[in-house]
Amino acid sequence: MPRDTFEKQVNDLKKTLLALGALTTQTISDGTEALKTRDRVTAQSLIKQDIEINRMRYDIEERAYRLIATQQPLASDLREIMSILLIAIELERIADHSKNLAEIVIRMGDEPLLKPLIDIPRMAQLCESMLGQALDAVARNDSELARAVCNRDEEIDQLYKQIFRELMTYVMEDSRTVTRALNLLFAAHNLERIGDRVTNIGERVIYAATGRLEELNVENHQMVE
């Protein structure tokens, strides 16, 4: 094949992307676990790990720019490299949301949780499982799988609305709970955003595989009323 070197570079780039994906997936459960167990040590190390994740994202970005500048990729090559670049950015942002969970843990200190966590870990589990599937779709260039993953974002949004309403009833009953309610709401909000970003990853996979740019789950972008 006349473009062996190029193909190897693209494959290596994709491997780095999947490694970044694996690290990012782990941050979701680490962040949630730290929140559940109020583990400030884990929270601190998660915040530190974010530096490494940012570094990986810039490495991928740089390599993608270099490929574009030196190889002038076209058609499916162009779509694949652009998708890798955009997915790396989504992953890095997902890790930022996990980092936000860690920061809530630190901020809350020893203050007791407003209520035992039930739906938040469920949201987190869904996010993790969706991201895992999305990364499989990336690895296999599988647009059908990507579409299936995106459809699951609805569940996350439903859980978020439920958490929102529940926390509001606490605040309405006793306004002194507002700070603790907001901490949990902020945690849920970050997980909800992760779901949206996984959907973005799904859209990139579909574009790379089919050349079609489509926005999925538009109806879910409405605010919670």
Next chain:
Amino acid sequence: MLETTQSERLGIFTRALSGNTPQETSADTKTKMRVQNLDFYYGNFRAIAGVTMDIPEKSITAIIGSSGCGKSTLLRTFNRMGDLVGHTRVRGSVTLDGENIYDRNVDVVLVRRRIGMVFQRPNPFPKSIFDNVAYGPRLLGVGGKALEQIVEQSLRDAALWDEVKDKLHQSGLALSGGQQQRLCVARTIAVKPEVILMDEPCSALDPIATYKIEELMIQLRNEYTIVIVTHNMQQAARVSGLTAFMNMNPDRAGVLVEFGPTTQIFTNPAKKETEDYITGRFG
């Protein structure tokens, strides 16, 4: 920070959207040339087989494909330059504004005046810059002040005037390669053709000279129908509205594999053969 008003920002936004390239062809674009079931033979060798394509007016159409697949041969059938090679035969039709240029009663000289050609290697005549451009109009009987005006206008349209206006009587061969190629464009447009065929016009030029020719083509497409054969896929992607991909069939005849909007050909081609060629995974 740069201060901009809302209307300036909207202007910037609209310009970014309309851009100058790549050109979009709309449904109401008129067809300038129509190629139908075209076969071309060198003796017994069929170099082109069954090509059918419509070339829209006032736009740039690019033809890409590997060496020897018949791009130049096809381009030459568009103004009957192929007739100049002995033992050739054409089947099918090529129409210009609906009239078959291969009809018996068609004046070949007139066809070549209406459909001009710029070649791969700049080929100015060994004459002065002025005489190079004046050559065609003189044959048509133009002289005096009118001729001077045509020469100046053609050199301006070819984006060469400012560089040569003080040395019109120096030899065209003394110019740089890029200037020579723009001189050839000026010579071509001096007889006011309707279609300009370009066969790898930048392959002998450096990048800057290449960009100048591309800018020139983008200017010219407002008034001329341009068909360009190019090896440089980025060039096709930069300048053309439609792109045709040619390939050889098993008996080495050139066929048209895919023909469509340039943006689509370069981001999401319909045929695997096209994809393999433009991503360099060919053979």
